[in-house]
Amino acid sequence: GAGVSQSPSNKVTEKGKDVELRCDPISGHTALYWYRQSLGQGLEFLIYFQGNSAPDKSGLPSDRFSAERTGGSVSTLTIQRTQQEDSAVYLCASSLTDSASGNTIYFGEGSWLTVV
Amino acid sequence: SQKIEQNSEALNIQEGKTATLTCNYTNYSPAYLQWYRQDPGRGPVFLLLIRENEKEKRKERLKVTFDTTLKQSLFHITASQPADSATYLCALEGGKLIFGQGTELSVKP
Numbered sequence: 321g322a323g324v325s326q327s328p329s330n331k332v333t334e335k336g337k338d339v340e341l342r343c344d345p346i347s348g349h350t351a352l353y354w355y356r357q358s359l360g361q362g363l364e365f366l367i368y369f370q371g372n373s374a375p376d377k378s379g380l381p382s383d384r385f386s387a388e389r390t391g392g393s394v395s396t397l398t399i400q401r402t403q404q405e406d407s408a409v410y411l412c413a414s415s416l417t418d419s420a421s422g423n424t425i426y427f428g429e430g431s432w433l434t435v436v
Numbered sequence: 437s438q439k440i441e442q443n444s445e446a447l448n449i450q451e452g453k454t455a456t457l458t459c460n461y462t463n464y465s466p467a468y469l470q471w472y473r474q475d476p477g478r479g480p481v482f483l484l485l486i487r488e489n490e491k492e493k494r495k496e497r498l499k500v501t502f503d504t505t506l507k508q509s510l511f512h513i514t515a516s517q518p519a520d521s522a523t524y525l526c527a528l529e530g531g532k533l534i535f536g537q538g539t540e541l542s543v544k545p
Contacts, residue, residue, distance in 0.1 A: 426482070
């Protein structure tokens with residue numbers, strides 16, 4: 321598709337279960353970001369992938385969170401042993417090149433995660 | 437510590453007036469700053485980018501200023517319309533793109 325695609329769009333899970341959120345960036349975009357947004361809050365940086373460089377994982381809140389990007393394209397964010405405080409919208413974004421270039425980043429519509 | 441701060445209180449203005457939103461930052465030296473619009477339940481959408489060597493940028497009814505001495509960017513919407521009601525986010529480059537918490541703008545007819 322033309323834009324950043326995320327799935328699932330909505331996910332309700334029980335506390336303690338693992339979840340996987342998927343992001344398909346715009347074709348050809350080398351940079352990929354994950355952010356988290358809690359209700360009424362700003363965007364919290366989680367992780368940044370740029371080309372073949374080691375990802376910047378400095379925003380991951382705990383070791384229950386991990387992300388990978390296979391083949392420089394699709395990315396999966398995994399949350400293990402989910403907690404209620406993990407409930408938020410998880411937004412993925414991509415841009416043509418690295419953040420220093422100032423390229424526009426394009427967001428998906430987010431995956432809404434509710435942990436009950 | 438590094439911070440990006442936007443007006444936390446919602447901004448309510450009358451249609452036709454100019455809306456001015458503020459973004460302040462500390463302990464960053466960004467090469468550029470961006471502004472995004474976010475509607476409820478949607479992902480943010482890019483509006484404007486201004487680089488550190490630019491004082492002002494315009495796009496239709498939008499104007500952004502960037503003062504690297506004050507460490508501040510102002511975002512103006514002139515002749516505001518109810519359709520401009522949304523949350524506006526500033527973002528700066530700090531090794532990756534870092535966002536402020538956003539300011540909610542409400543334009544009343």
